Amino acid sequence: MTETRTASSPQVAPMAGSSGLVLEEAHKFRVHTRAYNDRAVFDAEMRNIFDRVWIFVGHTSEIPNPGDYKTSYIGMQPVIVVRADNGDVNVLVNRCVHRGAVVCRELRGNAQQFECPYHGWVYQNDGKLVAIPHAKEAGGYSEHFDKPAGLYKVPKVDMFRGLIFACMDPNVVPLDEFLGRAKLLLERRFNLSPSGEIVFRSRPFVSRYKGNWKFQAENIVDDYHFVFTHTAFIDLQAKYGDATGNFGLHPGGSASEMRKSRYRGNVWGVDQGHGILDAPALSPESFLNGRFGDYYKAIQDKVGAEEFKWVVGRGIGCIFPNLGIIHQQIRTWRPIAPDLTEVTIYPFELKGAPGEFNQGMLHAQERFYAPSGHGAPDDVEMFASNQHGLEGHAVDWLLLERGVDTDEKQPNGDYRGQPSSEACQRSYWRQWNRLMTKSAGA
Ligand code: FES
Ligand SMILES: [Fe+2]
Structure with missing residues (x-):
């Protein structure tokens, strides 16, 4: 039997010990409609789920050679999954440190560098910022400019049998433990x-x-x-x-x-x-x-x-x-x-x-x-x-x-x-x- 709003439903506002959107008690297990259609819940999911657990971003066979990359997502966050020259797999946030444009707009490819299409800032394929066009010209950057290091590197990357996972939380449990x-x-x-x-x-x-x-x-x-x-x-x-x-x-x-x-x-x-x-x-x-x-x-x-x-x-x-x-x-x-x-x-x-x-x-x-x-x-x-x-x-x-x-x-x-x-x-x-x-x- 389903319950109506007037029946003895628990409160929906977040409660201590529960989000208020999942009800589990003897013989019962229910999920609230808001968990599926509420924009505030959706936004909270991006921060509290997608920023905190291991997320699949690709497979090693998609990027076998140095410089190979694919673009993917961690929740709403675009990322680039790229094979570095030393063979490591890096996951970089695909957002220019200048004004936030998506730096790489291809699905996949091979590149030594990524050039932002908006004002031409250039990043090495390990994310390092290597060029700012016209940096000193016509009122450009002064000697006080605090130049960013480069694209934000997702802190945790690990693999299981070729599946590549990344996590925004540096304190996440090891991937093996997570997979159980x-x-x-x-x-x-x-x-x-x-x-x-x-x-x-x-x-x-x-x-x-x-x-x-x-x-x-x-x-x-x-x-x-x-x-x-x-x-x-x-x-x-x-x-x-x-x-x-x-x-x-x-x-x-x-x-x-x-x-x-x-x-x-x-x-x-x-x-x-x-x-x-x-x-x-x-x-x-x-x-x-x-x-x-x-x-x-x-x-x-x-x-x-x-x-x-x-x-x-x-x-x-x-x-x-x-x-x-x-x-x-x-x-x-x-x-x-x-x-x-x-x-x-x-x-x-x-x-x-x-x-x-x-x-x-x-x-x-x-x-x-x-x-x-x-x-x-x-x-x-x-x-x-x-x-x-x-x-x-x-x-x-x-x-x-x-x-x-x-x-x-x-x-x-x-x-x-x-x-x-x-x-x-x-x-x-x-x-x-x-x-x-x-x-x-x-
Ligand atoms: S937003 Fe990328 S160079 Fe300006
Ligand atoms: Fe089906």
């Missing part, structure tokens, strides 16, 4: 490569939706919606089967068969805010006896028969706050406004896999997730619909209570849920609440 149980998920996905490495080779799919950025975080680990939101896809699968063979992310069959295949395995709500859905393959031998059997056998020899079931099984995760992994895809979503989000999908390749194998995986991605694919547009429509539904004022709270009484809390703070539980979403919101509560000065 999500490390195992990433390792399993990447261990489908003989060397355990992935490569971003194809250009990403980029799209925007008119909805809050956290709808994407909730949805990526939501098995509950699948057979309702994606009915057109299910009809196609039932009629024509899974045309992608072992590359298929969704086995063919009826809606009830699909539901059964999804409502199994592990659901983890990780203490650091991550969510994980993983399950061993239903039929590992189908991989060993299929078209790329020799390839899969070599992977099985490397990881062992038990682990192989998981490497070729289901593996989906949301890494707090805006990174997702779905089988052969890394996804990130960028907040632009409370009701506008940009999603970037990187289908990845497995280093050392045959070309046809990687090609098959890419086609399986396109089939469901491309802008004209059979699945992803349905989700985007739901996000916009969510946002539209929240525009009214009659009801304050959203329910995230599915499975709340069967979640098992672990000693490390993780929650293990039953299949179809909203345990992932609850752990996400708990972490959100912890960070936002500090913002309220509680």
